[in-house]
Amino acid sequence: MINRQHITRNNVKAVGLMSVMAAFLLVVGWLLAYLTGQKFFIPVAGVIAVVNIAISYWNSASMALRSMNAQPVTEEELPQVYAIVRELSSAANQPMPAIYVAPTASPNAFATGRNPQNAAVCVTQGILALLDERELRGVLGHELSHVYNRDILTSSIASGMAAIITSLGQMFMFSSMDRRSGNGGAGLIAGMLFSMLGPMAASMIQMGISRTCEFEADHDGANLTGDPLALASALQKISGEIAVNPMQKNQKVLNISSAMISNPFNLSNMYSTHPPTQERVARLEEMAQNM
Numbered sequence: 057m058i059n060r061q062h063i064t065r066n067n068v069k070a071v072g073l074m075s076v077m078a079a080f081l082l083v084v085g086w087l088l089a090y091l092t093g094q095k096f097f098i099p100v101a102g103v104i105a106v107v108n109i110a111i112s113y114w115n116s117a118s119m120a121l122r123s124m125n126a127q128p129v130t131e132e133e134l135p136q137v138y139a140i141v142r143e144l145s146s147a148a149n150q151p152m153p154a155i156y157v158a159p160t161a162s163p164n165a166f167a168t169g170r171n172p173q174n175a176a177v178c179v180t181q182g183i184l185a186l187l188d189e190r191e192l193r194g195v196l197g198h199e200l201s202h203v204y205n206r207d208i209l210t211s212s213i214a215s216g217m218a219a220i221i222t223s224l225g226q227m228f229m230f231s232s233m234d235r236r237s238g239n240g241g242a243g244l245i246a247g248m249l250f251s252m253l254g255p256m257a258a259s260m261i262q263m264g265i266s267r268t269c270e271f272e273a274d275h276d277g278a279n280l281t282g283d284p285l286a287l288a289s290a291l292q293k294i295s296g297e298i299a300v301n302p303m304q305k306n307q308k309v310l311n312i313s314s315a316m317i318s319n320p321f322n323l324s325n326m327y328s329t330h331p332p333t334q335e336r337v338a339r340l341e342e343m344a345q346n347m
Contacts, residue, residue, distance in 0.1 A: 062268040082180045118166040120315060123308035126156040126178045140193045141177060142202055144280055153177050153203065155322050157184070162303045164317040169210060186297055187290050194287030195317055198277030202315070205276060207269045211314060263318035266314040266329040274336055278343055288340040294318045295333040
């Protein structure tokens with residue numbers, strides 16, 4: 057039931073992203089060293105990148121769950137969710153993840169953890185109240201597929217890239233304004249361009265990776281449950297409810313938003329880390345017809 061092609065593809069993405077980041081940091085470190093005359097910026101940039109990604113990946117589960125104030129629940133407290141997750145995990149021949157509930161009325165769900173042995177699935181109180189059992193099964197199949205496809209590693213690297221590039225953009229801006237650098241207006245213009253375009257480019261990369269992962273998890277989750285239309289119905293309900301009841305936007309929720317099954321802030325498709333709901337539903341309906 058596990059899509060080995062998607063796992064391989066995500067591993068290739070991870071290696072590619074790390075290679076791009078390494079090359080990018082060398083260039084940025086060299087430019088910062090040039091503007092400031094301080095060569096230590098090159099190794100510092102590399103160390104920042106490695107530490108940021110390692111912390112993000114290794115602690116992905118605890119960081120994500122804390123950001124949503126999620127609490128673990130027992131099987132006695134949430135028997136329906138436990139029964140569904142146990143069934144799907146068994147079908148995929150994977151270990152049972154931990155189950156958490158986030159105290160928010162806005163409907164959503166996400167999975168986290170660096171591998172299936174350290175995975176957790178979190179649902180909000182809002183999604184439990186909104187969906188029926190069949191739709192909830194479709195959502196949980198989608199979230200488990202994120203874990204099985206090793207999406208957490210790829211998303212950790214992508215988010216790490218975005219954070220590092222944004223920080224370096226600010227450093228670049230300040231260093232370019234240092235009059236002692238002797239680079240005059242050219243250094244200032246370069247710093248301004250990088251501080252604006254760098255984070256934008258990083259966000260676009262993160263957005264593209266996130267959207268691809270969502271499509272793949274839709275497909276693999278529907279295969280796992282054998283019911284694409286259940287997930288399609290759930291996505292429509294979730295999207296409609298978020299339109300009137302979005303989550304409160306803050307940095308903690310923003311950090312985990314790309315991992316959720318639907319964008320929690322009701323953003324336009326242009327700025328969303330998720331594909332348009334209509335397109336996801338159309339693909340699932342086509343998949344159901346082909347089944």
